[in-house]
Amino acid sequence: MGIIFSFFAVIALIVIVFIGVQGANLHYLFGVVIPYAAFFIFLLGVIYRVLQWGRIPVPFRIPTTAGQQKSHPWIKTNPIDNPFTATGVFIRMAFEVLLFRSLFRNTKAELRDGPILSYGSTKWLWLGGLAFHYTFLIILTRHLRFFFEPIPGVIKIIESLDGFFQVGAPVLYLTDLIFIAAVTFLFLRRVVIPQVRYISLAQDYFPLFLIFSIGLTGVLMRYFLKTDVVGIKELTMGLVTFKPVVPKDINIIFYIHLFLVSTLFIYFPMSKLMHMAGVFLSPTRNLANNNRAEMHVNPWNYPVKVHTYEEYENDFRDKMKAAGLPVEKE
Amino acid sequence: MANPKPEELAKIDYQPPKTGWMDTPTVFKPGIFPYACKPKSLETVGFPNPRQWSVKDEDWKLPPNWQEIFIEGLRERVSKYRSFRLFLDICVRCGACADKCHFFIGGGDPKNMPVLRGELLRSVYRKYCTTTGRIMGKIAGARDLTTDVLKEIWYYAFQCTECRRCSLFCPYGIDTAEITILARELLNLLGLNIEWIAGPVANCWLTGNHLGLQPHTIKDAFDMFCDDIETITGIRVTPTFNRKGAEILFVIPSGSMFADPGTFTCMGELLLLHELGLDYTWSTFASEGGDFGFFTTNEMAKRLHAKIYEEAKRLKVKWIMGGECGHMWRVWHQYHNTWYGPVDFLEEPVSPITGTKFENAKSNKTIHICEFTADLIKHGKLNFDKSRNDNLIVTFHDSCNVSRGMGMFEEPRYIIQNVCNNFYEMPPQTIREQTFCCGSGAGLNASENMESRLRGGLPRANAVKYVAKKYGVNMLACICAIDRAALPPLMDYWVPGVRVTGVHEMVANALICKGEKKRTTNLRGEPLPGMEGE
Numbered sequence: 001m002g003i004i005f006s007f008f009a010v011i012a013l014i015v016i017v018f019i020g021v022q023g024a025n026l027h028y029l030f031g032v033v034i035p036y037a038a039f040f041i042f043l044l045g046v047i048y049r050v051l052q053w054g055r056i057p058v059p060f061r062i063p064t065t066a067g068q069q070k071s072h073p074w075i076k077t078n079p080i081d082n083p084f085t086a087t088g089v090f091i092r093m094a095f096e097v098l099l100f101r102s103l104f105r106n107t108k109a110e111l112r113d114g115p116i117l118s119y120g121s122t123k124w125l126w127l128g129g130l131a132f133h134y135t136f137l138i139i140l141t142r143h144l145r146f147f148f149e150p151i152p153g154v155i156k157i158i159e160s161l162d163g164f165f166q167v168g169a170p171v172l173y174l175t176d177l178i179f180i181a182a183v184t185f186l187f188l189r190r191v192v193i194p195q196v197r198y199i200s201l202a203q204d205y206f207p208l209f210l211i212f213s214i215g216l217t218g219v220l221m222r223y224f225l226k227t228d229v230v231g232i233k234e235l236t237m238g239l240v241t242f243k244p245v246v247p248k249d250i251n252i253i254f255y256i257h258l259f260l261v262s263t264l265f266i267y268f269p270m271s272k273l274m275h276m277a278g279v280f281l282s283p284t285r286n287l288a289n290n291n292r293a294e295m296h297v298n299p300w301n302y303p304v305k306v307h308t309y310e311e312y313e314n315d316f317r318d319k320m321k322a323a324g325l326p327v328e329k330e
Numbered sequence: 331m332a333n334p335k336p337e338e339l340a341k342i343d344y345q346p347p348k349t350g351w352m353d354t355p356t357v358f359k360p361g362i363f364p365y366a367c368k369p370k371s372l373e374t375v376g377f378p379n380p381r382q383w384s385v386k387d388e389d390w391k392l393p394p395n396w397q398e399i400f401i402e403g404l405r406e407r408v409s410k411y412r413s414f415r416l417f418l419d420i421c422v423r424c425g426a427c428a429d430k431c432h433f434f435i436g437g438g439d440p441k442n443m444p445v446l447r448g449e450l451l452r453s454v455y456r457k458y459c460t461t462t463g464r465i466m467g468k469i470a471g472a473r474d475l476t477t478d479v480l481k482e483i484w485y486y487a488f489q490c491t492e493c494r495r496c497s498l499f500c501p502y503g504i505d506t507a508e509i510t511i512l513a514r515e516l517l518n519l520l521g522l523n524i525e526w527i528a529g530p531v532a533n534c535w536l537t538g539n540h541l542g543l544q545p546h547t548i549k550d551a552f553d554m555f556c557d558d559i560e561t562i563t564g565i566r567v568t569p570t571f572n573r574k575g576a577e578i579l580f581v582i583p584s585g586s587m588f589a590d591p592g593t594f595t596c597m598g599e600l601l602l603l604h605e606l607g608l609d610y611t612w613s614t615f616a617s618e619g620g621d622f623g624f625f626t627t628n629e630m631a632k633r634l635h636a637k638i639y640e641e642a643k644r645l646k647v648k649w650i651m652g653g654e655c656g657h658m659w660r661v662w663h664q665y666h667n668t669w670y671g672p673v674d675f676l677e678e679p680v681s682p683i684t685g686t687k688f689e690n691a692k693s694n695k696t697i698h699i700c701e702f703t704a705d706l707i708k709h710g711k712l713n714f715d716k717s718r719n720d721n722l723i724v725t726f727h728d729s730c731n732v733s734r735g736m737g738m739f740e741e742p743r744y745i746i747q748n749v750c751n752n753f754y755e756m757p758p759q760t761i762r763e764q765t766f767c768c769g770s771g772a773g774l775n776a777s778e779n780m781e782s783r784l785r786g787g788l789p790r791a792n793a794v795k796y797v798a799k800k801y802g803v804n805m806l807a808c809i810c811a812i813d814r815a816a817l818p819p820l821m822d823y824w825v826p827g828v829r830v831t832g833v834h835e836m837v838a839n840a841l842i843c844k845g846e847k848k849r850t851t852n853l854r855g856e857p858l859p860g861m862e863g864e
Contacts, residue, residue: 065737115340284503
């Protein structure tokens with residue numbers, strides 16, 4: 001159900017653009033108003049969510065320790081997977097965020113007759129995830145060319161590296177290829193692996209379809225359909241300089257692309273995509289395992305009712321005396 | 331109820347049902363769930379809604395406003411625990427955790443995939459705590475909190491041992507233990523606990539330990555240990571109890587005072603500490619290092635735990651040493667400083683034998699006996715006759731809590747390698763931080779849920795079987811009291827012939843003590859290698 005709903009949700013989004021732009025001539029709405037709204041919803045939404053999480057206390061220091069603790073100086077510790085210091089935590093987080101360290105550990109359990117259980121290393125999800133996120137980042141960075149005049153040198157360098165193989169005209173970007181492949185992989189594993197299909201919700205398929213459609217429209221625009229790049233740049237520069245203009249005759253495919261991106265921006269703060277910010281706040285990863293060396297304060301710690309020694313001795317005094325155990329009160 | 335044969339149990343179907351999980355009713359299978367708590371256990375500690383109820387009954391006799399209680403409780407907790415809120419919010423359902431859970435591997439029930447176990451509660455959270463869930467309902471993965479949903483959450487909250495193996499593999503560190511801990515808190519608000527947890531909690535409240543051992547009973551048990559040690563070694567150890575002015579307070583899980591093979595670990599500790607001439611005391615009040623309160627609510631955990639420091643303060647000791655136990659060390663290491671600190675009435679732990687300062691414990695003043703013993707060995711303070719353990723071919727089971735909630739891997743291994751000659755590791759994906767649970771942690775060590783325990787213990791047992799076949803391993807060493815209780819039946823079922831020991835039992839067997847007689851048996855009274863005829 002989730003997959004069908006999500007598929008048609010994205011189709012509906014595309015239809016909306018056709019009706020809005022082609023039918024009702026709402027170029028300004030789709031080219032200016034919605035992108036602005038989406039951008040600010042994204043910005044404020046993400047800030048709101050992060051602040052909301054940030055306001056919630058971290059009552060206990062609960063890192064998942066994934067290596068040897070620091071105890072005796074003669075025992076080799078694992079300062080990254082089981083950090084004792086803030087520097088260690090920083091490195092652990094860097095590995096986690098930049099290289100998906102935890103996912104790199106992934107194994108696949110297999111049961112054979114016997115029974116014999118084995119756990120082979122499996123890196124596909126790690127690889128697919130890494131490919132998806134990094135190509136997305138590069139593509140996003142390349143798009144900055146639409147928001148700068150003149151175009152910064154660094155973006156040109158990225159573009160030339162990305163088109164290194166000089167295939168086709170316009171030059172094929174390697175990241176476009178990998179990106180589409182990675183999204184497809186992430187979708188296929190959701191459908192093909194029975195367990196993953198079983199746990200998948202509409203909110204897992206929807207961003208995949210949405211992002212795939214964004215990629216596809218982008219590819220169509222760049223490689224197959226003639227789009228008015230100068231006009232588009234005029235529009236995007238208008239947006240960043242707050243002097244919005246809507247040039248005539250930009251292909252509908254651009255408006256579809258832009259509307260899907262806007263949808264992604266709006267959807268982002270209210271969805272699981274917030275894992276991007278959330279991972280930084282994860283208490284099992286971003287805390288040092290130094291609980292016994294440095295006290296962690298729980299801001300809402302409160303006194304609790306305890307069973308005191310006095311009550312205990314009152315309950316058992318005679319038995320304690322008979323057993324020769326020392327007591328406070330004879 | 332007889333358990334199925336191992337061959338039968340090992341036929342595991344990992345194929346999820348045709349129907350979606352929200353539309354697949356949860357069937358309560360005998361052998362999987364533990365029994366309901368008795369009202370008296372809850373009343374003893376003042377837990378809410380005590381009543382006589384049974385899991386098998388249709389009517390769980392919930393309070394009339396149970397939904398309100400649960401939802402209010404949920405809202406309160408998502409605003410008090412960043413972990414909880416974040417873990418409910420950011421899961422992307424990538425499925426990396428799915429085949430990391432021992433219950434899923436051993437049982438195949440899709441709702442035991444950590445991600446789906448989390449979704450059971452996450453769906454309720456979406457419905458009552460998020461706007462999209464409230465408006466979009468099922469399509470947003472939200473569902474109403476019905477009695478069936480509540481029962482489902484209960485069924486699976488007591489099929490998670492809070493071992494945190496899934497959190498190791500999660501790209502965002504989502505820790506199902508955290509979700510289970512708080513799910514159990516919510517269930518506890520409705521009086522929906524299990525007796526195997528609530529009973530020990532009540533005992534611990536009244537007597538200081540889970541088993542309900544009264545002070546004189548503890549003394550008697552130790553007298554017997556001392557007699558046995560004297561028979562075996564010729565040495566009379568003289569432990570003291572509740573002694574003021576001792577340098578160190580030593581606390582172990584009460585399971586080691588009561589049931590084999592834990593008792594041999596306790597005897598081992600007695601002999602070692604006597605041999606050192608350590609100025610230490612036991613306490614009949616602080617007679618439980620473990621904390622089953624941790625499996626009910628964090629508040630209860632703190633209520634039971636306070637006695638450790640209270641007793642240290644009353645006896646005016648300098649610092650505290652803890653014995654071999656799993657969840658005890660999760661609590662001591664990650665929680666008890668926060669609950670009770672600053673611990674300024676104790677001193678920074680220093681080994682009186684070696685002078686080593688335990689800098690890693692300078693704030694909460696508690697050290698693990700394995701840290702202590704490893705330091706002794708490193709400084710050459712102990713003499714061993716390793717050959718006394720030559721009949722043992724040993725492998726080591728890393729306890730979940732000590733592994734993923736502390737990271738103590740080398741200390742016990744260093745000790746084992748110094749006290750026995752035959753030590754072999756299980757495959758790397760089953761030890762250290764990737765260790766598998768015994769299947770009975772977090773209060774699930776009851777007998778009525780034996781099938782669940784045997785299934786959950788399969789990955790661990792299977793790894794033992796591997797080294798048993800390859801190297802002839804016949805002894806599974808561990809540093810956890812639940813392990814020592816849970817692993818023997820697990821081994822008997824899956825890997826007959828492999829027995830279970832604490833690390834300090836092997837230490838004491840190899841330890842050459844001053845003035846000891848020629849030993850012919852180990853602490854279990856079994857002949858030492860080469861002494862079979864004597």
